[in-house]
Every structure is written in structure tokens, then in C-alpha cells.
Amino acid sequence: MTEAFELEAFLPYRLNRAAEFVALRFAAQYKARYQLTRPEWRTLAALGSSGRSMTATEIGTHSTMHKTKVSRAVFGLEQRRWLKREADGRDRRFEHLALTPAGQHAYRELTELATAYQDELLSMLGEVDMKALSKGLSAVERAMRKSVPIP
Amino acid sequence: MTEAFELEAFLPYRLNRAAEFVALRFAAQYKARYQLTRPEWRTLAALGSSGRSMTATEIGTHSTMHKTKVSRAVFGLEQRRWLKREADGRDRRFEHLALTPAGQHAYRELTELATAYQDELLSMLGEVDMKALSKGLSAVERAMRKSVPIP
């Protein structure tokens, strides 16, 4: 006899639920403190974490966000004066995006929140299970790099 | 000196990216074949998997979907005649939702797709890493049950 389908064991379902839970609790923090949207936080994080300037496409690839999402997030951060654009001298289609000092300051504050949250998660999950999760996620990331994009 | 924040190691970020990757590849299948939305698939799966009738609130709790999402998904499935509502005799606020034979048929077809996809994931990740991921997700699920809902 064939094994019955178990939704509770279905990986997309489990991953999605876990991701939503973990993300929501953190989003509540930066939304409350900075009125940042999620795409804005992800853009800020990509730029701040890289420590260099990036193009919008790079940000999108790195954080797997749609280019229109990135475009709007960049606009939002630009209005806050957290980010400045600089045209590429050789190829003017490119815009090099970099954090302003104010943006870097916000990034540092947010990474403090993020680090504290990561610690909180570690204590919630325990070191052993956290390691297991990390190992599993690494495998997914490996698969992502190998796989051909869907759209 | 303090450890620098590493976005690539930040759990919400990693989980979200992995979940999106895994979900998107499956969504492409049921969208192409049935024009099902994600909330509709999740509702169908919750009902089919439980094997019994459920209320909208139960579906929402179980799949962590907002009640308006559930409400619209139920409406969609009802229009396809995949689901029927039955009022509770004692408390008429409740609606007991159950799959029709057509709905059960669709559910079985979709679970075949899902099972095949799960197998594909297993072969992509490898058994060891899949086990690790599963163990890590179980820990998150445990934390979810303990934690107080944010909204």
C-alpha cells in the first residue's frame, strides 16, 4: 500500500510556516521602530552587509527580490536619505547604490536588533537543533544555486 | 571586538529565501495545471489532509493563514464545486467545510504531484541534509507552539 500524503510533513508547507513565524516576529520590531517595510529592510541589509555599493539588480539577485520591489525599496530609502545613487561613468544604465552615513547608522542599529533576535532564536531552538536547521538550509541554498530559475 | 553582522547567516533571511524557492517551484505546477491560487491549494490540502470537515477558523489556525485569505479561498473552492458548506445545527456561526467528491479527486491528484515533488527535493538535498532540515524545522514548530501570537 502507498504512503498517504501528510501535509504536516510536506517541506514547502513546513518551510513556509516556519519562515513566516520567524520573519514576522522580527518585522514587528523594525516596523515599530523605523516604519521600514520588509523590502526596505532587506535592501538596507544587503547594502550594509556587503559594505560596498551595489546595483539594483545585484540587490535583487542577492536577496531574491523582484526588480520592481527593489526599485520601490530603493526609492523609499533614498527619500529617507539613507541611500544615494551614483551613475556609472562607463555604462550609464547602471546605478551604484550606497548607504549614506545616516543609512550606515540605521544599518548598525538594525543589525543590533537582528543580532539580539538571532540570539533569542538560538535560545528558543537550542544549539543542536539550530545547527541542524542551518545545515539543512545550506543544502537548500546549494540546490538553489544549481537549479535554473523558474521565471 | 564584536562579531560583525552577517546577513547570509541571519535565520529569517535564510529561511525566507529557502521557503520561497521551494514553494515557488511547486506553485508553478499547481498553478499551471489547475489555475489554483496558493491559499486555495493550502485550504484544499488542509481539508483533504485532515480527512474530515473543518471550520474556516480551524483551517486558518492550522495553516497560519489570515481569516480573510481563508474566506476567499473557501469561496473560490466552493465555486469550483470542490467544497461544500454545512451550517452547524447548534451554533449557526460555524460553517463546517468539507470536500465534495470532485474536491477529493483533485486533492488526490495534487497530493501525487506533491509527493513527487517531495521526492525530488529529497534527491536534491540528500537524505542526511533533509533529515537535518526536518529536525531543525521541528524545533521551530515547537517554538511556535510555545510562543504567544504576535497579532
Added chain:
DNA sequence: AATCAATAGTTACGATTGCAACTAATATGC
């Protein structure tokens, strides 16, 4: 039993999203 609180589910509406079409710039082929 009359009022008030709580719960299940729906809906109106503003915000967010992604697709497709667009502009602008550069690369390629002939």
C-alpha cells in the same frame, strides 16, 4: 430578559504586489 461582550465569517478599502510595457543606454550582427 435585556444589555453587553465575544466569536465566526464577510466585505470595503487602502496598501502592496507582480506582470507587462515602457524608457534609456549599450552591445551585436551584418
Added chain:
DNA sequence: GCATATTAGTTGCAATCGTAACTATTGATT
């Protein structure tokens, strides 16, 4: 060197989403 294809990024628009307000029903309080 000119037409065509390609790429970076933006925007219009329709679909989707979540919040808050709503209806309907039941429970609790007095």
C-alpha cells in the same frame, strides 16, 4: 554605421493582500 537585440531600471495597471469595520449569532452579566 545602422538596424536589432539586450540589459538596467521605472511605471501603469490589475490582482492580491491585510486592516478595520461590519453582520450575524451566541454567551455572559446583572
